[in-house]
Amino acid sequence: MKAQVILVNELDQETGLMEKMEAHEKGLLHRAFSVFIMNDQGDMLLQQRALDKYHSGGLWTNACCSHPLPGEAVEAAAHRRLSEEMGFDCPLRELFQFTYRTEFDNGLIEHEYDHVWTGTYNGAIQPDPGEVQAYHYLPVNEIFRLLAEVPEQFTSWFRLAFPRVIDQLRV
Template sequence: MGALSPAARCRRGISRFLAAARQAEVAVATTTCARGQMASSTWAGTGMSQDDFMQKDECLVVDEQDRLVGTANKYDCHRFNQPGQPAGRLHRAFSVFLFGPDGRLLLQQRAASKVTFPSVWTNTCCSHPLAGQQPPEVDAPEQVADGSVPGVRAAAVRKLEHELGIPAGQVPASSFRFLTRLHYCAADADTHGPASPWGEHEIDYILLAQTEEPVTLAPNADEVDAVRYVTLPELQAMMDPGSGLSWSPWFRILATRFLPAWWADLPAALHSDKHADRATIHRVLG
């Protein structure tokens, strides 16, 4: 039998990976496949455009119970109103709420160059755990149940540095508290109209952290247009319809349904399981 081509080897590797994930409901991925070649096991964002990330980054596609069923690049996951895929592909995401030493929350305004939801204000950092990374960013069910989620934590450290320039040592993986998950679906209608070709359909892992010292901020202009620390009353004033500011749909859900209770009891939210609800996937799909 002749040697398999790189594309054939890659397809065979994906088939074996998915079979193992379905049997054990556990995925520990260190490599992924893109366009017939094996992708690097280490994410690198230097010099890459938004379009590059849409094609390169392999998101974790899941079912409604958050079980891994495969991977797909960000472009495919976020394409709405396509044949057989009206609401993109359901995939894992995370949202970081980073509080400063004085208890103020760090917000960011997404860059105008972002493909999805440009120029909206949102929480500190929002992104996706990816397949094929080191350290691995794919969490097993037991790691979700016990709250350890090392994969999502590693992804959060990676993206805080990439988007905001926060050195990894200032907000290490151990500083995050995983509280709960949110399943939501939202087309980017404000940017592209009611038949938007883009949107988000995610099971979003919510992470809280607080630093003892101010963090170093060097926002990446390709990702972030502005940053701001706010108190809860300041946030509520910013979110008033009369402010004229636009907000990400996931942040609007979290800020109205969950955040005030977490913020009012921040020490307990950060250092105990009082506000943790990891078994529940909150669904806001209307």
């Protein structure tokens, strides 16, 4: 069975289900989440998406992101994918939600109602090579510098969410 996403309206109310690739081809708004992980030194975990991902392959982004399965709570999905993609889990808390739309060169469209989660983790990382090309922790100031100098090396949703995540964590 092909993966499905949960279609939503602008209030994140479920309106139906659709096969994931079809939703990305049509650019329909669907529920998603992004997980941002910090370590005790205040550095952020970045992953470089695997080169053969259906979009944004090779770009740097937050620890993980995906879509909840039909009937799955967003928090449960965030824990599931963090474990599947990065090989660890940790306590998470939701920071905010936002909606974005990005068109890619391959014709796909990300139109997501994104729930943004954060957590702290200092242990071993065992990423799935089918999902993650590389990873490392970077100081927040270094990420701001890279975003200013080479924004094209980062995913669209990371560029949008990162400054707000940092603002929320500093409160």
